[in-house]
Amino acid sequence: MSSAGRWARRRHPAADEPLFVYGTLQFPAVLHELLGRTPGLEAATASGRRVAALPERVYPGLVPALAAVAPGFLLHGLTPPEWRVLDAFEDDEYDLRPIPVHAGDRETYAWTYVWTAAVAEKDWSATEFRAARLPSYVEMCAAWRRDLALLTETA
Template identity: 25%
Template sequence: MKNLFVYGSLLFPEILEGLTGKLFKTSDAILHGFKRYAVKGADYPAIVENTSSKVKGKIVSGVDEKSMQTITYYEGDQYDIVPLKIVFENDVIETFVFVWNLEQDDLETQDWDAKRFEQESLPYYLTEVVPETVEEFRRIDFRASLG
């Protein structure tokens, strides 16, 4: 089981549950040394290293391997999944986080707006993006299991 730090669309438990079919325990957390930006032409964010910044998000606890694979597929190949240590509740825990791996020119200068995402994009994600992602991942996973 793994811990995952989330800072964008996965902050919404209904997206996480839609992707994995599971409810996970989440806790508010802060990731130091990174900055969050809106991605140009998209409704989701990215984070990049920035020693003087921090990102508010949540730690998702107890993520099983299959759920992690589904979430990684959902996030896409423009992110690297990076293991990091986060200070959390006076302890240091191992967690994974999706870090932007493309050019910073692809990012806006401002932060991503969670309220705007909730109002403008969340319903579309729940009715279209999440179900399509799950179906695509199942097809790929099924083909891989055939050898």
Template identity: 30%
Template sequence: MHIFTYGSLMFPQIWQRVVRGNYRSAPATASGYARYALADDTYPGMIARPQTTVEGVLYFDVDAHDVAALDAFEGNEYRRDQIDVVIDSSEIVIACTYIYMAEQRLSSLPWEPQAFQMSRFIGSYCRDKLGG
């Protein structure tokens, strides 16, 4: 299964703490979605929004064990859905991604990857996965 990531999992330092396999990846874009910062947290939520796009990373052929690990990592505030993403400016690929379900927790501010607080996130959400 291909997995489109748009938040903390776009960063290899986080991705490699959650999954065991090594996967090929490529930049990708999801149209019809927007990514917002969560109020008082470091990670984003992506929701359907016409006329908007989200830049992210597509991981190819993720195995079932690692998909289960991703499901557990994302938790019950996210639902894994199948969407179309675009790679290489024109190729459409079917991938799964995690849609945020608790919209009331989203701020009105877009989440910016360059402002991601990696150390804070790892300390809060990945402590039990160090080295894994």
């Protein structure tokens, strides 16, 4: 996770532009702790990408992989403050970019946080994360959000 000082470095998409989430942000409990609500989740996939495990991290990174298809969800209706929270939450090794995705019976573009650093050879497992890490990760997200609120109140 990164600091709030990075907020001004990125263009924030408009509220009608979806965000493709593929890792910890696909869990409603995580979104609720970070945003104070759970936006609607629409099943989607990103062809030519994989959800890679990251060295010494519990969350994944989205990276190119020709024959792969990354499962995830589209988040719709994020507000500018919510985009800023998510941007502050993501590590500096993520880059917010639009990518093609498939949702329902349509192809569209969505923003996503793509990983730009080293990855593990294995894929990240949402099932394993849910079973072994989700409760403690949700608690960490709640603490991070409280710290962010304190930081922005004093800025």
